[in-house]
Amino acid sequence: MAGIMFSDRVERRATHASELAGGIEHLLSRVHNPGPSTPTHRATDPMPRPALLASLLLLAASPCSGRTTIHLEPIAPGVFVHQGVHELPDRHNQGEIANIGFIEGQRCVAVIDSGGSPEQGRALREGIRALTRTPICYVINTHVHPDHIYGNRAFREPGVRFVGHHKLAAAMAARAAFYIDKASRDLDVALTAEDFVLPDIEVNGELELDLGERRLTLVAHATAHTDNDLTVYDETTQTLWLADLLFMDHLPVIDGSLNGWLKVLDRVRAIPAKRAVPGHGPVAAFWPADAAPEIRYLSELRTELRAAIKQGRTIEQAVASAGRSERNRWALFDEFHPRNVATAYAELEWEED
């Protein structure tokens, strides 16, 4: 089923290549849906959309067969993104919740995040194959979280090199056993050691990847969303793939450092990108405008927690009160906010006064 869908897409891609390039700005989603969204939520978006988008959405309609499907949307020439869903990882979605995709050069394809399950990894690989014959040379893992790396195994073959932050291997090593157990229980997905593929190329500072007439700049950041966040900048289209350094609609999840994250956002905000790709949210975002809600959430949380700590309020009191004004602005707020508060409180109480 998916195979037919993809070959159909290839046809369209060929015939509408020029149209696609022209329609890209329209494809940038401005949907800020505070409620749980689905890959098709834009179908109900009242904003006018070009006809092309409508046809893409038709093609992308899920067959609801229970089988993993991939809808790779072109957001810029040679840049394709599959949109995740704003849900907790569970047995139904099998952890396939993040935005993932690829960038294609003349000589090489670079996959950016491999998916939230081995099956989604295979579907992504199939989806890429249906769109291009250019070989996959790189799989870039933007960070250690399961929804971004569990498809790794599907890409493991001669000629494919895995790329990650220099702290990714250590993070995978420290978390793998724990993650495997969690996947089996929460997702009903059986993982083994083989599903975790450590990076062949470790990025410390910056690294350039040449895809053939297309250069990607990878930057390994200091601790922010996690301690192993990697971003990808495509010079050709000025696309900044931020992965989970940018959450939209889905509440940002702090698993590294609140202070560090704000610092990194300050830095990447200055990058003159035409668009950014969030790890959770629409397939493409205006940059840096669309970082505003996340920056607001994180800064307000920090301001309130600093005040609470100064007033001698306890972590329990902070969890009950800090940052509550953001509640209606985000999906999964109740699921992740209390934990964000606890994590951030434990970090901020060590700040020097």
Add this chain to the structure above:
Amino acid sequence: MHRRPLVFSSLLLAIALLSPSLGSGASDMPDETAWVNGLRAKFIGEKAIEEGNDVIELSAPYRAEDPALVPLQITSRIPQTPERFIRKITLVIDNNPVPFGASFEFTPDSGKADIAMRVRVNSYSYVRAIAETNDGKVHMAKAFVKASGGCSAPIGGDLEAAMARLGKMKFKMDGERLTPQQPNLTQLLISHPNITGLQMNQISRMVQPAHYVEEVKVSFNDRPVMTAQTDIAISADPNFRFYFVPQGQGELKAEIRDNLGGRYSTTQTLTP
């Protein structure tokens, strides 16, 4: 091209890092099995237990947002007087790999035998605060906590930063100045990763060796106000909130020792 395959031993590690969703299974319901079948005998012996909130109260979240950071507050219902006081409070987490969480010794100089801390809870479990008064009586308060994976959860965040400040400590006083002859609330923050020894590293294929605070001694002008024996259930960066009664100005001092022999101390001069 070389790739390092990960090799796993079949250590059964428990659950739940990023997702607050919690486990299903046999242990979802409050369950006294572990307590009845051994823990009671181990921690209390044959003595009678007075259950209830007359002497001691325990508050804990029913559902823990973060199993590695579960805030507990133990509140005493009697003042610490030389005639009658709480001598010791033992914290037991029934279903943890090491059920003994900590024990805290108090004196009349403590003023109030309250203690708050953050702990790791590894599976759905009763948490118990067992108080022994100076007359030898045992009082117990308990709370059921739904959490899982607290002990085996990988050390998240920024371990490097945490290791860099290992042993750093500070007191945070509740007010600007001391109030003599009255219980004064203070908080002791200890920077220590408190590694449980249950977190497995897949590269070394080894369990990260346990490295945790074993003893905490707090005194004011050399008179002990709170002494604790602690174990791996105490969260990373141990944090204790408690009272002491100063007679006047003086030095509040904390000394800690970890299981690898590391010793650290801090002193703060306080004035009324």
